[in-house]
Amino acid sequence: MTKSALSSLPNEWQSWITENLARSCEPDGMVSLLVRDGRFDIGLARAAIEEASNGAFTADVPAAKEMPYIDTSANVIRTADREVKVLLTLRQPHIVLLGNVLSDEECDAMAAYCEPRLVRSPVVNDADGSMQLHQNRSSRGTMIQRGETPLVARVEARLAALAHWPVERGEGMQVQHYQATNEYQPHFDWFDPALPGPRKHMDHGGQRLGTFILYLSGVESGGGTSFPSIGLEVFPNKGGAVFFLNTDKQHLPDTLTLHAGSPVIEGVKVIANKWLRARNY
Structure with missing residues (x-):
């Protein structure tokens, strides 16, 4: 069975793509990061992001890790x-x-x-x-x-x-x-x-x-x-x-x-x- 563009990427990058699309990140900027310094082919990067944005791939989003945060519930x-x-x-x-x-x-x-x-x-x-x-x-x-x-x-x-x-x-x-x-x-x-x-x-x-x-x-x-x-x-x-x-x-x-x-x-x-x-x- 032939892998799709998105599923051919390492799991951490699959999660990164789906997470950042969900956060309305700019696809072109995501492509630039994926192809930076020859990391991934530009065609593969574009295809993977397009696939994820069309909902063709559903990945299990990993549990959130501990992060710093500022409580802005009050002024x-x-x-x-x-x-x-x-x-x-x-x-x-x-x-x-x-x-x-x-x-x-x-x-x-x-x-x-x-x-x-x-x-x-x-x-x-x-x-x-x-x-x-x-x-x-x-x-x-x-x-x-x-x-x-x-x-x-x-x-x-x-x-x-x-x-x-x-x-x-x-x-x-x-x-x-x-x-x-x-x-x-x-x-x-x-x-x-x-x-x-x-x-x-x-x-x-x-x-x-x-x-x-x-x-x-x-x-x-x-x-x-x-x-x-x-x-x-x-x-x-x-x-x-x-x-x-x-x-x-x-x-x-x-x-x-x-x-x-x-x-x-x-x-x-x-x-x-x-x-x-x-x-x-």
Whole structure:
């Protein structure tokens, strides 16, 4: 018996296709991910997605895995030391815009602490997992180890409470400094499991399931966090944050989370990234 296009794919990719179609993901974007770096033939990818969208294939959807989440049932989230405002939520992809996550004093202290350590920000090399400079990312940044200072530990505990996710499953924070013209062109935070470089990073802590972007400053013009696949742009508001999930409930990449740090036009933008992993990191 000849296999259909969809059933010829590995089970995890069958589930990924059906799940993302159910979430109204763009088929062309899904095809692009499937054929990236020669993973699957484009004809097979298109046929499999078309088959799934027409209901010709019914797959058992695996049970959902544990995921971080922010409770948006109320307009204010009360943590142990702060009242955080829920300003906006989006279901697909899951994005939450938050206000009053940090005080002005906390923002200023974190930015000042990192200022002497800033260097040009690298990206992950897809081939070997090394960190390399790339023209797509022109900011300067530095890593802060988990619990490096009492302030860092306090903020990490607050984020863990907001996301219902253990501190131990978070990377250290990455502080980024964007001057005029600096940007980070569209990219994903999730690791592509089909590429050897990102796979090396998954060996320690697993996939990046969620992202916090903390705004340690405002900016006069430009510098938004844009999500081009869904037409959304979040502008920096000091003390606020945006949180989004990078994967679906099976920990498979969500292509709708493509995002960018838009060029700063006037002023300086300072942010802190916090990535939440599937396992202890």
